[in-house]
Amino acid sequence: MMRKNIVVFLLVCFMVLPIQSLALDDNSKNQFFDDRSDNPWYWSLEKLTDCVKKQPDHMFCFLLRGEVYQRRGDNIKALSDYTEAIRICDKAKKENKESELLKQGKGACGIHRETLDKHIREINGVNENVYTILELTKKIEQNPTYAMLYRDRACEYGRVGDKFNGLKDLNKALQLCEDGVASDGVICSNFIPLVKESIEAMQNKGVCWYPKASK
Numbered sequence: 001m002m003r004k005n006i007v008v009f010l011l012v013c014f015m016v017l018p019i020q021s022l023a024l025d026d027n028s029k030n031q032f033f034d035d036r037s038d039n040p041w042y043w044s045l046e047k048l049t050d051c052v053k054k055q056p057d058h059m060f061c062f063l064l065r066g067e068v069y070q071r072r073g074d075n076i077k078a079l080s081d082y083t084e085a086i087r088i089c090d091k092a093k094k095e096n097k098e099s100e101l102l103k104q105g106k107g108a109c110g111i112h113r114e115t116l117d118k119h120i121r122e123i124n125g126v127n128e129n130v131y132t133i134l135e136l137t138k139k140i141e142q143n144p145t146y147a148m149l150y151r152d153r154a155c156e157y158g159r160v161g162d163k164f165n166g167l168k169d170l171n172k173a174l175q176l177c178e179d180g181v182a183s184d185g186v187i188c189s190n191f192i193p194l195v196k197e198s199i200e201a202m203q204n205k206g207v208c209w210y211p212k213a214s215k
Contacts, residue, residue: 059088059107063116075123082116089113129159147173147182151195155208163206170199170208 045068051061066081089109092098098109121131136153143149150173157166174195177188198208 055106057088057092057101057106059085059092059101059109059112060105062088063107063112066116066119070119070123079120079123082120086113086116089116127160129156132156133160143183145176145181145183147176147186147188147191147195148184150176151198151208154198154202158202158207161206163202166202166206166208167199170195170202174199 045065048061048065048068051058052065055061062081062085066078066085069075069078069081085107088101089098089107089112092101092109102108118128121128133153133156136149136156140146140149140153150169154166154169154173157163157169173182174192176182177186177192177195180188182188182191197210201210202208
């Protein structure tokens with residue numbers, strides 16, 4: 001459970017990721033560019049709309065068009081396109097046709113699903129660091145002796161400015177190794193020095209590692 005002293009900073013902003021084009025070759029991808037610019041945020045809405053009309057199972061076109069709408073501030077249309085892309089992927093997975101979509105150049109569901117989920121979180125104002133903390137907390141609850149998870153969560157606490165919980169997790173990771181109960185293949189002889197350095201960095205800098213040349 002997340003404790004009351006966890007500092008949560010919800011940042012309402014868009015952290016735009018580069019478009020992943022693994023499902024399309026350059027020739028296929030270029031057909032969606034607006035002739036006025038090679039900036040990926042100038043994908044032609046007209047061309048992308050034509051794509052989804054002609055190929056309503058083209059997950060990648062829905063993803064691209066959603067990204068254009070999101071970049072332009074039209075979050076309702078962006079959410080609609082992201083939701084449709086997810087529906088296409090879920091249907092393909094259920095029917096065991098994900099590889100078919102990939103071969104047809106219509107999107108790589110396994111890769112792009114996380115991008116879709118992340119965009120939806122962005123629109124809903126969910127901070128990615130807070131989201132990661134919550135996900136790591138679930139994993140720790142399922143596997144409370146996995147020392148690496150505590151360090152990972154400590155790093156996320158550092159990113160949101162929660163030094164108290166960051167140090168708490170780092171000391172827990174260290175204790176698991178020192179008590180000889182760390183699980184999941186953690187090599188404590190290598191891990192302990194890393195955690196001790198992370199503790200020092202958290203105490204001095206509020207992060208779990210020292211940036212190069214700044215120690």
